[in-house]
Amino acid sequence: MKSVELKKDIYWVGAVDWDIRNFHGYLTQRGSSYNSYLIMDEKIVLVDSVKHYLYEEMLERIKQIVDPSKIDYIICNHVEMDHSGSIPKIIKLCPNVIIVTSPQGEKGLKMHYDTTNWNFHIVKSGDTINIGTRNIAFLQTPMVHWPDNMVSYISEEKIIFSNDAFGQHIASTGRFDDEVPYSMLVEEARKYYANIVLPYGSQVQKVMEEVKKLDIEIIATSHGIIWRNYIADIVRLYDKWSRNETEKKAVIVYDTMWESTKKMANAIKDAFEDKDYNIHMYNLQGTHISDVMTELITAEYICIGSPTLNSSILPTVAAFLAYMKGLAPKNRKAIAFGSYGWAPLSIKEIEETLTKAGMDVVASEKINFVPTEVQLKELTDRIKKVI
Amino acid sequence: MARYICTVCGYEYNEEDGDADNDILEGTLFEDLPAEWTCPMCGVGKEDFEKDFDEEEDDDEE
Numbered sequence A: 001m002k003s004v005e006l007k008k009d010i011y012w013v014g015a016v017d018w019d020i021r022n023f024h025g026y027l028t029q030r031g032s033s034y035n036s037y038l039i040m041d042e043k044i045v046l047v048d049s050v051k052h053y054l055y056e057e058m059l060e061r062i063k064q065i066v067d068p069s070k071i072d073y074i075i076c077n078h079v080e081m082d083h084s085g086s087i088p089k090i091i092k093l094c095p096n097v098i099i100v101t102s103p104q105g106e107k108g109l110k111m112h113y114d115t116t117n118w119n120f121h122i123v124k125s126g127d128t129i130n131i132g133t134r135n136i137a138f139l140q141t142p143m144v145h146w147p148d149n150m151v152s153y154i155s156e157e158k159i160i161f162s163n164d165a166f167g168q169h170i171a172s173t174g175r176f177d178d179e180v181p182y183s184m185l186v187e188e189a190r191k192y193y194a195n196i197v198l199p200y201g202s203q204v205q206k207v208m209e210e211v212k213k214l215d216i217e218i219i220a221t222s223h224g225i226i227w228r229n230y231i232a233d234i235v236r237l238y239d240k241w242s243r244n245e246t247e248k249k250a251v252i253v254y255d256t257m258w259e260s261t262k263k264m265a266n267a268i269k270d271a272f273e274d275k276d277y278n279i280h281m282y283n284l285q286g287t288h289i290s291d292v293m294t295e296l297i298t299a300e301y302i303c304i305g306s307p308t309l310n311s312s313i314l315p316t317v318a319a320f321l322a323y324m325k326g327l328a329p330k331n332r333k334a335i336a337f338g339s340y341g342w343a344p345l346s347i348k349e350i351e352e353t354l355t356k357a358g359m360d361v362v363a364s365e366k367i368n369f370v371p372t373e374v375q376l377k378e379l380t381d382r383i384k385k386v387i
Numbered sequence B: 001m002a003r004y005i006c007t008v009c010g011y012e013y014n015e016e017d018g019d020a021d022n023d024i025l026e027g028t029l030f031e032d033l034p035a036e037w038t039c040p041m042c043g044v045g046k047e048d049f050e051k052d053f054d055e056e057e058d059d060d061e062e
Helices: A052-064 A103-113 A182-212 A231-242 A260-274 A291-296 A317-328 A346-354 A372-387 B053-062
Strands: A003-005 A010-012 A015-017 A032-034 A037-040 A044-047 A073-077 A097-101 A119-122 A128-130 A137-139 A150-156 A159-163 A218-221 A249-252 A276-281 A300-306 A332-338 A360-368 B003-006 B013-015 B050-052
Touching: A003 A218, A015 A052, A097 A103, A128 B003, A137 B013, A182 A231, A182 A291, A182 A317, A218 A231, A231 A260, A249 A260, A249 A291, A260 A276, A260 A300, A260 A360, A260 A372, A276 A291, A291 A300, A291 A317, A300 A317, A300 A346, A317 A346, A332 A346, A346 A360, A360 A372
Parallel strands: A044 A073, A073 A097, A097 A119, A159 A218, A249 A276, A249 A300, A300 A332, A332 A360
Antiparallel strands: A003 A010, A010 A037, A015 A032, A037 A044, A128 A137, A137 A150, A150 A159, B003 B013, B003 B050
16 A cells, blocks of 8 residues: 655555445446545645545554644545545544544544544635635635535645546546546546536536636545646636537437337437437336436436336436436437326336426327337437427 | 625525526516525525625625
């Protein structure tokens, strides 16, 4: 186990979670990492920590550089337990340490842990602390992605500790963006945005305005790799995603009982194909909802299908709808579809959910029992007319 | 007209602007917001908002 020097006297001392595959419902098929950083100046600073079960790994890396009892400050940019989980453990080794966090961060920490003997220093946007030759400035980033979130910036080093912003769930030995395959990196950054940050586009826009004013050479994220070579790329992508900018793309998501809804999905796909759309079609029997979201963030059309089962929809589709509604993609057009036996209730339910989610439902298509070739052709033609 | 600040996330409800995304017309007083209205940014209820007194003082001067 090694620590990694990012800049002189600034080290990555985090932990790699090779095993994790379910991050509160998000399929993390490449594992993840929890990145904490150690800054060695006249004052010694730990920026964020790791999940509680990887504490020993973080401690081992810190010990290679310094005796942990000498840490003066722990910056808590975000109280969620993947970043704060080891603070209650390490604080036992440095009981006089000062916890630097936002007002909401203090509240949050007190509701997670017994903080009776903790020393807090509360910071707001624009505040700085001097640690010797460097100053650390703070910028609150509320709802990117919790109320307490903030980022820390050292102008002398042009490094921003961005916490969850710009993160990706990747377990790797390479710590930097040029040490992993680029396309995989962008894919995971996109998946992360889609599943964690998507509801907060307008807040991301505000943060981006501030971030663009800073001179940045390193974005030290709290998950996955650290950006140093492709900073312009990820900033541009965050700008695009947070504006809910879409492409000529359709995502078709469905589940099926006796393949009637599947046939309808294919007929709808044919219409989009005819209009030269980029299409991503997912049967929820074999696709994780978090993978659908990855493509959905730039999709102009979202088409959701379910047959009627017991006067409702298939549970896979219900789960997807609930998940998507929470992640709240904006400015989208939608199509509801499905087959039914005697009462077309699933289609109505999907349509209502899409409407409530603020989408423009351009078509709602239902077919009784098994579609004929003629009905499917007619369906394709109807969809072609409305898209 | 007054402003109200969400104590959880910092969102500002400005009575002058309303909340167009949630069909709240310009000029809607905070007290007239429907009981089920929630913070457009973080989702908490009206009870988690506090009046922005700095803004009120400005109003008094007018």
